[in-house]
Amino acid sequence: MNSIDTVNELNELLSGENVNIQLSVAQLVEKATSRGEAVLTSTGAVKAETGKYTGRSPQDKYIVDEPISRDKIDWGSVNQPISSEVFESLYKKVTSYLAEQNELFLFKGFAGADKTSRLSIQVINEYAWHNLFAQQLFINPTEEELANHKADFTVVSAPNFKANPAVDGTKTETFIIVSMEKRIVLIGGTEYAGEMKKSIFSIMNYLLPEQNILPMHCSANVGEEGDVALFFGLSGTGKTTLSADAGRKLIGDDEHGWSDNGVFNIEGGCYAKCIDLTRENEPQIYDAITFGTVLENVVVDAKTRVANYADNSLTENTRAAYQIQNIENIVDPSVAGHPNTIVFLTADAFGVLPPISKLTKEQAMYHFLSGFTSKLAGTERGITSPQPAFSTCFGSPFLPLHATVYAEMLGKKIDEHGAQVFLVNTGWTGGEYGVGSRMKLSYTRTMVRAAIDGKLNNVETETDTVFGLAIPKQVEGVPSEVLIPRNAWTDKAAYDKKAAELAQAFHENFKKFGTVSEEISQKGGPLA
Template sequence: MTHVQTSNLKSLKKLNFSLEKICYQLSPNELTIAAINQKQGVVNNTEALVINTGQFTGRSPKDKYIVYGGAEKDRIDWSEFNNPLDPVYFEAILDEATRYLNARNALYVRDAYACADPKYQIPFRIVNELPAMNLFAYNMLIRPEEINKSVVTPDWHIISAPGLKLNPTKCGTRQGNAIIINFEKKIILIVGSGYTGEIKKAVFTVLNYLLPQQDVLPMHCAANMSSDGSTALFFGLSGTGKTTLSTDPYRRLIGDDEHGWSETGIFNFEGGCYAKCIHLTEEKEPDIYNAIKKGALVENTRFFENSNIINFNDSSITENTRVSYPLSHISNRVTNAMAGNPKHIIFLTCDAFGVLPPVSKLFLQQANFYFLNGYTAKVAGTENGIKEPKPTFSACFGAPFMPLHPRVYANMLEKQIVKNEVTVWMVNTGWIAGAYGEGYRIPLDISRKIIAAILSGKLGDVLFKPDPTFGLNIPLSCPDVPTGILCPRNNWKDGKAYDRQAQQLKNYFIDNYAKFATDNMNISEVFEN
């Protein structure tokens, strides 16, 4: 079953893996066939592989651990997302995972890279129990043949054993699943979870630790580029439209989720996209819809009855239905996934309180404030017990993946904004004319027109008026957008009710920001203009 000279797999031998069961660097078609033969998935009408990830249909951030030791113990921002694990426990889990995987009928091994910029590329070797998870690794990491590299000498290993359930008492974990990063040994262990996204985000966490040491800012953002080379970045938490709005037929996609910003510009960390596909339609998101074809991996969806056609509106398994596909499935893309310094940064938020303007321009201190807050809102139905809008804050728009203190990333972003004279905007893709349940969600075509006006430079030429509560610069007009929608207070039937709601959200911002504020900062200046 070995598809490569065993000498090329000596790193696995050192980790005590049995080499005779290894299926190395299989093609997407071979992996799809293997998954079908093992009854781990089926193909849909477009020949994409469709799987169910089992117990876990999303990330488990409270079960992510970083081995406590070496220089890392003084650098890591130990928190609810960066839990320390004793090295003794790591060795025990690694040994158990190795023995478990050696007992499987086959192991799927893949060599690939992270980081499109050759200067910062890191080779990873991925060992998967399941062929579908190896297909995910093929889709999401950078394939050696696409960057003219044939043989990979791995710097890091990712070992994935979703079928292994840990004994928390013996392993020092919270429960039977765990994601463990060992910076000293350069190993990522993922056990007990079949959710493929854990692979992607563990790699991202590693890069978020390593790259700042090379003066590269790692970012949880999408990026695209115009025909004249003008680059834009899109930050935003899940559900704000980051993937949807960055995948633009009039601009070339650099990447939809993770990027680095060096002194020379932007580069994608990944070789693919991992898009949400709940309520996906060809009309609203044609690029994503049409990327679901042979080689793509669709997770946790259901078919229409008596067919193999996916019902994208069915959320009975999870709202977090996903599809991964290589960037080559997007024709309108930057082929080398690199670009120059951005001209615009857009913070996307889905404000279910209905008080933030559809678009506003931020000055530097506001940009720092809203970056560190990383705001969006949950609405009724997203979690049990939520009956009204609930603010959600995630520092740097990606707190679970940031092993360093958020101020490290915020200071690096501020430096890049000043150095490159970048304009920063906040775009609300959430509610207007009232909170969730009373107002209405800003139509997608309006958000697209706002983004188009920003990126074309047309919005920079209009007059602005400061919002009285948040101090945000609101444009008095926007090309192709109804003027009446731009000022949120004017859209509420009861202006005083708006004021109360806006003040409540402002207080949420202030309370959350308190953990980041420095002694010499006057937070009131953020809301003044």
């Protein structure tokens, strides 16, 4: 099958009489509920369940080995190669399967709020609620933009089509395959809607560096004075929570680009974790869950249809997908200036990293490359309890290029724009997971606000002897014993042992970046 065949098959699929094109939110809600895919909740949100796959399937994600991208991709366990023959065979089977369905749903939109670098996308879905998800998460076109829309990339999603590994060349029934040459994302065997979102992000991570734009797995907000803050971190570390600050305007929830003009949101919506969600702790997120919001795997009362956000019986990874316009305090369009403050968030299950510390540029590049955190329950299949992990650039599953490409771009932009960088531990204090306690959100908010307001730029610091981090000695509103992690542990010897273990883990992990300069690999990271 050549490129012309692929285009023809796609055009034939999308022009079928069974395709519903650009339905409204109300129409998609009606379709999803009438077809039995989802139920309407008391707030007007729709609740759907994703079956046995309640998180991403990283082992089932592939990039097609093609001449156009072969020498650019950082091949390995994250970017797994798959042959053109395997892709084309599955593509033909999936499109034939979809063509036989009674109804399909097509969304046309964009990724990237900066019109000079945005990606035109279209998403064809087997499920109405998946198409509603796409409409909530990506940028919706105006009527004029829709009339002139020509997709640069197409997502083809068929969750009920399951691969046969023995015949189709996959590992399991599930597959997420990206073809850079044919500009297609092919998804099958999983109902987890987040695969669509993350596939487009991966594509932007491939395309944007060619335009001298740094793609970032982060949230971002801006203050009244135009001061921009970025929040890096994996799922569950607090990006969404900490960036949704009533005193600042949200630029975006999860994915951004940093160009010569400033920061822009790649998405048009938010994909918030909602386990244990309350209006008291996270009022912006709680109140954003209104008509048209998609709730994934949230338990809902059968009679009242009231969501029980504390119930994790389906998964810890419960999610709410809603348009960014559901939040009052936003920047529209989602673009702003260059960052003043950059925050790296980590949920340290060891309980030894400081709750906040200042980083030099070299340390920032080191910790950006390291991307230390703990995988939290439910964010990936098979993860049932927190585990220490290193995720390069706080988003290794989504980086097609070598990690140093992104780190070098970050270092250059820090230099150019004088951004202050902080490492913030939203994980454990007073002991490791199971012994200590989770850092109080109120303390974290206070420290982050102090950093963003510039109150920590010139404060007296204490250098951590294990990790070489500059820890502020005082932060107004935070007990001093919390700031120095060793002081928060009753058993000091246990702290010393656990800190040494984590420092060694940092060193061992960083060995994979053999080409990084000594200035970063030795001075930027934990001390030997």
